[in-house]
Amino acid sequence: MAAPPPIEKSLIQLNDVSKFYGEVLGVNKINLAIPPGITSLVGPNGSGKTTLMNLITGLLQPTRGSIEVCGMTPEDPETFFRNVGYCTQFDSYPKGFTGYDFVYSFLRLFGWDHAECEQRAWRAIDRVNLREAASRKIAGYSKGMRQRIRLAQAISHDPRVLILDEPLNGLDPLVRAETIALFREFSGEGRHVIISSHVLHEVDIISDQVILMSSGYIVAEGQIKGVRSEIEEHPMQVLIRCDRPQALASRIFESNNVVEAKVHGDGGGLLIKTRNADEFYLMMNRIAMNGIMVETVAPVDDDVQSLYEYLIDDGGGGGGSKS
Amino acid sequence: MNPVWLKQISAVLRLEIKKSFFARRGLWIYFLALIPVLIWGGHWMVMRYKAERMHTHAQASPGVTREKLLSIKQGMTTAEVEAILGHPASSRTVTRRNGTEFKYWTYSDGTTTRNITFRDGAVQRLNTEHAACDLQEDTVIFAGIFQFFYLRLAIFFGCMFVFMNLFRGEILDRSLHYYFLAPIRRDVLVVGKYLAGLVATTVIFCLSTIAQWTIFVLHFDPINRDAYLQQNNGFSHLLSYVGVTALACLGYGSVFLAAGILIRNPLITAATVLIWESINGILPAALRQISVIYYLKSLCPVEIPMQQGVPPPVALLAVNVDNAPPIVAVLGLLALSAAVVFISTRRIKRMEINYSTDN
Numbered sequence: 001m002a003a004p005p006p007i008e009k010s011l012i013q014l015n016d017v018s019k020f021y022g023e024v025l026g027v028n029k030i031n032l033a034i035p036p037g038i039t040s041l042v043g044p045n046g047s048g049k050t051t052l053m054n055l056i057t058g059l060l061q062p063t064r065g066s067i068e069v070c071g072m073t074p075e076d077p078e079t080f081f082r083n084v085g086y087c088t089q090f091d092s093y094p095k096g097f098t099g100y101d102f103v104y105s106f107l108r109l110f111g112w113d114h115a116e117c118e119q120r121a122w123r124a125i126d127r128v129n130l131r132e133a134a135s136r137k138i139a140g141y142s143k144g145m146r147q148r149i150r151l152a153q154a155i156s157h158d159p160r161v162l163i164l165d166e167p168l169n170g171l172d173p174l175v176r177a178e179t180i181a182l183f184r185e186f187s188g189e190g191r192h193v194i195i196s197s198h199v200l201h202e203v204d205i206i207s208d209q210v211i212l213m214s215s216g217y218i219v220a221e222g223q224i225k226g227v228r229s230e231i232e233e234h235p236m237q238v239l240i241r242c243d244r245p246q247a248l249a250s251r252i253f254e255s256n257n258v259v260e261a262k263v264h265g266d267g268g269g270l271l272i273k274t275r276n277a278d279e280f281y282l283m284m285n286r287i288a289m290n291g292i293m294v295e296t297v298a299p300v301d302d303d304v305q306s307l308y309e310y311l312i313d314d315g316g317g318g319g320g321s322k323s
Numbered sequence: 324m325n326p327v328w329l330k331q332i333s334a335v336l337r338l339e340i341k342k343s344f345f346a347r348r349g350l351w352i353y354f355l356a357l358i359p360v361l362i363w364g365g366h367w368m369v370m371r372y373k374a375e376r377m378h379t380h381a382q383a384s385p386g387v388t389r390e391k392l393l394s395i396k397q398g399m400t401t402a403e404v405e406a407i408l409g410h411p412a413s414s415r416t417v418t419r420r421n422g423t424e425f426k427y428w429t430y431s432d433g434t435t436t437r438n439i440t441f442r443d444g445a446v447q448r449l450n451t452e453h454a455a456c457d458l459q460e461d462t463v464i465f466a467g468i469f470q471f472f473y474l475r476l477a478i479f480f481g482c483m484f485v486f487m488n489l490f491r492g493e494i495l496d497r498s499l500h501y502y503f504l505a506p507i508r509r510d511v512l513v514v515g516k517y518l519a520g521l522v523a524t525t526v527i528f529c530l531s532t533i534a535q536w537t538i539f540v541l542h543f544d545p546i547n548r549d550a551y552l553q554q555n556n557g558f559s560h561l562l563s564y565v566g567v568t569a570l571a572c573l574g575y576g577s578v579f580l581a582a583g584i585l586i587r588n589p590l591i592t593a594a595t596v597l598i599w600e601s602i603n604g605i606l607p608a609a610l611r612q613i614s615v616i617y618y619l620k621s622l623c624p625v626e627i628p629m630q631q632g633v634p635p636p637v638a639l640l641a642v643n644v645d646n647a648p649p650i651v652a653v654l655g656l657l658a659l660s661a662a663v664v665f666i667s668t669r670r671i672k673r674m675e676i677n678y679s680t681d682n
Contacts, residue, residue, distance in 0.1 A: 061673065061675055077505075078508060081507075095342070105338055108338075110331075
C-alpha cells in the first residue's frame with residue numbers, strides 16, 4: 001500500500017497572503033491550512049471570497065505572501081491544473097460553443113487525444129445531468145444549466161482539489177440536492193472541495209468546516225456546528241421564482257418551520273421565511289415534482305447580511321476560532 | 324510521439340482559427356482584403372469594355388489605319404477628314420442656342436481610337452485612346468496600391484483586429500480564464516494563439532494578393548502580358564508580393580499580439596503604431612530598423628518613383644530610404660517578430676484575470 005502523502009502535501013496553505021488592487025483591499029493577512037473535505041468560504045458580497053479563490057488558482061497573484069495547494073503552485077500550470085478544478089462565477093463562454101464543446105475543448109488543452117477527451121467530457125456531463133442539452137448552444141441555456149456545465153468542466157479531469165465559486169446559485173431544488181451529493185462524493189474520496197457562498201444556511205447543509213470572511217479578513221474559522229444554533233435563531237428569507245406563487249403559498253405551510261410567506265411584488269414568485277433550511281429544501285424537491293414549475297430558489301441577501309452582522313459582531317459564531 | 328506542448332498548441336489552434344476566420348465582428352477584414360481585388364477587377368472590366376468598343380468602331384470604319392488616324396490635324400474640315408478616314412464609326416451633332424454647331428466623330432483601327440470634335444465644320448479638338456495598357460505605368464500603380472493601401476492600411480488594420488483580439492478580445496468577453504485554468508503553460512498559449520492569428524491573416528491576405536496579381540496580369544493584352552511575365556519577371560513579382568504579405572502578417576501580428584497583452588486601449592496602440600510606421604522614412608537609421616514597414620518596403624519588388632507635386636502626407640509615406648538587402652530584411656523582420664513574441668510570453672506569465680478593472 002502506498003504511504004499517505006506528508007501532511008503539508010495534503011493541505012491548501014496560505015501564508016500571510018494579501019491582495020491589494022491599487023489602494024483597494026482585496027484580502028489581507030490570510031493564514032490558512034485547509035485539510036481535505038468540504039470547506040466553505042462564507043461571507044457577504046464583497047468580503048473577498050472570490051478574490052481568495054482566484055488567488056488560490058493563480059488567476060490573481062498575491063501582493064504579499066505565498067500559496068501552495070497540496071505542495072503545488074500555479075506557476076507550474078501543467079501540474080497544478082491537472083490536479084485542481086475551478087468552477088468560476090464568470091458566466092461567459094467561447095462564442096458558439098455547445099455544452100459538449102465547452103467541456104471537450106477544455107480537455108483537449110490537457111494534451112489528451114480525441115477519444116479520451118470525448119469519454120471524459122460525456123462522463124462529466126452525465127454527472128451534472130446535462131446530456132440531453134449538451135449538443136445545444138450554451139447561449140440558449142438557463143442560468144442553472146450554465147452553472148452545471150461550468151461544474152462539468154471543473155470536474156471533467158477528475159481533480160484532487162475542486163474549487164467552486166457560488167456553485168449552487170441558480171440551481172433548482174432537485175439539481176441542488178444532486179450537486180450537493182456530488183460534492184459529498186468528492187470529499188468522501190479524500191479530496192478538497194472548497195465552496196464559496198454568501199448563504200450561511202446552504203453552507204450549514206454541506207460543509208465540514210467554515211471560513212467566515214468579512215471585508216477581506218478571515219473573522220472566524222472552524223467546525224460548522226458552531227454557527228448552526230445562531231442560524232436557527234434567525235429565520236432565513238428565500239425567494240422562490242415559480243409559475244404559480246399562490247398555489248405554492250398554500251402548500252408551503254406544510255412545514256412547521258416556515259414562519260411567513262408572501263407573494264413577491266411582481267407576482268412571479270413567493271417570499272418565505274424558514275427556520276430550517278434543510279427541511280425546507282427537501283420540501284421544495286417534493287413540490288417541484290408535483291406540478292408547480294419552480295424556476296429558481298434563492299436566499300434574499302438582506303436577511304443573510306443581517307445574520308453576518310450578528311455573527312461577526314458576536315465574535316464569529318460559537319464554535320469557530322477567531323483568527 | 325508528439326510532446327504534450329505540441330498537442331496543446333494544436334488544441335489552441337483548433338479553438339482559435341475558427342474564431343479568427345469567422346468572427347462576426349471581423350468580417351470587415353475580408354472587405355479590406357477585397358478592395359484592391361475590386362479595384363483591379365474594375366480596371367480590367369473598363370479596359371475590356373474599351374477594347375470591345377474599339378473593335379466595334381474598327382468594324383464600322385473599315386480601311387482606317389493608325390497612320391491615317393494620326394494624320395488628322397486641328398483645323399481640317401469635315402470633308403477633308405472624311406476623305407482620309409471615310410464615314411465615321413459613330414457621329415453626333417449638337418447645335419448650341421447661339422447657332423454654333425459641334426460634331427463629334429469617332430474612328431478606330433482596333434487598337435487606337437480617335438475622337439474628333441468639329442466646331443462649325445473644322446477640327447477643334449482631338450482625343451486619342453489606346454486599347455493596350457501601359458505596362459510600366461500599371462506596374463508602378465500596382466506597387467503603389469500594394470504599398471500605400473494594402474500594406475499600410477488593409478494588412479495593418481486586419482492584423483490589428485485579429486491579433487489584438489487574441490487576448491484583449493477575450494478579456495473583454497470575459498472568457499480568458501478558460502485557458503488560464505487549463506494545464507497549459509502560458510507561453511505555449513501565446514505561441515498557439517499567435518500561430519492561429521498568423522494562419523488566418525496569412526491565408527486571407529495572401530489569397531487576396533494572389534487574386535490581385537492574377538487580375539492585374541489578366542487585364543493586359545497578350546503582348547503586354549507576355550512582356551510582363553517573361554521580361555519583367557512577373558512571377559518573381561508575385562512571389563515577392565506574397566512573401567511580403569506573409570511577412571507583414573508575421574510582423575504586424577507580433578506587434579499587435581504584444582499590444583493586446585501589454586496595453587488596454589487598442590485605439591491608442593493602433594494610432595501610435597500607425598504614426599510610427601508612417602514617419603519611418605524620416606527617422607534616424609537606428610530607429611528606422613525598429614519598425615515593420617522598413618523591412619517590408621525593402622522587399623517590395625517595384626520602387627515607386629517620387630514625382631513632383633505629390634502632397635506632403637503621401638510624400639512622407641513614399642520617402643525612399645536606404646533599403647536593407649533582402650536577406651537582412653527577412654532576418655530583421657523575423658528577429659523583430661521573435662523578440663516581440665518573446666516579450667509577450669514573459670508578460671503573460673504575470674497577467675491576472677480581473678475583468679472588472681480590465682474593461
